[in-house]
Amino acid sequence: MRVAELSRTTGVPVPTIKYYLREGLLPAGELTSPNQASYDERHVRRLRLVRALLEVGRLPIATIREVLRDIDDDSDWGMHERLGRTLYPLAGVPDDPPGPELAAAMAEVDALIARWGWQVEPHSPGRRRLAEVMLTFRELGVGHLMNAIDRYAEAAEIIAESDLRGITTDRAPDDVVTGAVIGTIVGDALQAALRRLAHEHTSVRLFTP
Amino acid sequence: MRVAELSRTTGVPVPTIKYYLREGLLPAGELTSPNQASYDERHVRRLRLVRALLEVGRLPIATIREVLRDIDDDSDWGMHERLGRTLYPLAGVPDDPPGPELAAAMAEVDALIARWGWQVEPHSPGRRRLAEVMLTFRELGVGHLMNAIDRYAEAAEIIAESDLRGITTDRAPDDVVTGAVIGTIVGDALQAALRRLAHEHTSVRLFTP
Incomplete structure (x- = not known):
């Protein structure tokens, strides 16, 4: 054409x-x-x-x-x-080393990943992205909203399973x-x-x- | 201060x-x-x-x-x-009447809302926003990804329950x-x-x- x-x-x-x-x-x-x-x-x-x-x-x-x-x-x-x-690369996460506050939040993300038994690469950009969101909640004075993170993780599992099953067809x-x-x-x-x-x-x- | x-x-x-x-x-x-x-x-x-x-x-x-x-x-x-x-107002949905294609997608959203038994106002901006996302999937040639919408709705229910329970405290x-x-x-x-x-x-x- x-x-x-x-x-x-x-x-x-x-x-x-x-x-x-x-x-x-x-x-x-x-x-x-x-x-x-x-x-x-x-x-x-x-x-x-x-x-x-x-x-x-x-x-x-x-x-x-x-x-x-x-x-x-x-x-x-x-x-x-x-x-x-x-x-x-879609995540748009920067390459520079994280500062101490972000590194601490990333350790919390690691704990969440371990709790859910997720297999995720150490250099996965999702870790840093999630840690940045955690810091944003805290900076905004609503850190308690992160208490619900396991319900969000449960919902993410349901959606990820559905998304990836869709791909195979x-x-x-x-x-x-x-x-x-x-x-x-x-x-x-x-x-x-x-x-x-x-x-x-x-x-x-x-x-x- | x-x-x-x-x-x-x-x-x-x-x-x-x-x-x-x-x-x-x-x-x-x-x-x-x-x-x-x-x-x-x-x-x-x-x-x-x-x-x-x-x-x-x-x-x-x-x-x-x-x-x-x-x-x-x-x-x-x-x-x-x-x-x-x-x-x-957060949804940023325009006030102008939807065109025929968007109106048809909004009817599909209504069917989803009825299927899940959700109580949502007729003028809720979420209806139009969801309909716009549906049209985007189709315009991008991946309308079949919408087959998974009920899994997304299931996940949304889990998160909404958690979000709103958090509010009352x-x-x-x-x-x-x-x-x-x-x-x-x-x-x-x-x-x-x-x-x-x-x-x-x-x-x-x-x-x-």
């Missing part, structure tokens, strides 16, 4: 597509003449992924390039390694990883929306006569 | 505090001389809340003003009404509502971080020999 059709199919304007091509977020089409290129289904899927990463995930262009490179890496990784390599490997990236990012928004509806219902149950 | 001590206590720089005062996000201190004002614990709590809304919730200033006005409204509302009035009404606002916003980040850790663990279980 020509770029105009690619635009119609995906709803992404032509100038935006050209911007993605310049930034290396979308592979070049196949040249059919010196001034014309042809695009295929692979470009449609890639465009959708880039939109999810930019608009829903609000990731910086450099991170998106890294994620796309990992998706396209066709080394002989198993699915677990492949998901890890692709999803770790997919097909082509880059499609699987693309689905995992989109599911990770948009799944956060899904969870947040449902939590608000459940809050309202629970508030009716607990706080109305 | 003087503004310098308010800054030291909360970690918010003095020029930022003055900006919040000008924008009406922080009530004026009590004047102790024509050029000096005194601040108290109420200002400390309010500053923490404003930081959570701005930095974690990334809410626009106008929305924050609306949320603060609702928190300060000491009309004789019950807790359920008070939480609803304060938390509804709090004290002063504006403190309760402040805690609910912070918990709603920072709780999303908590859930997202734990989901990633649980993903990693589940991936080890399902995808490694």
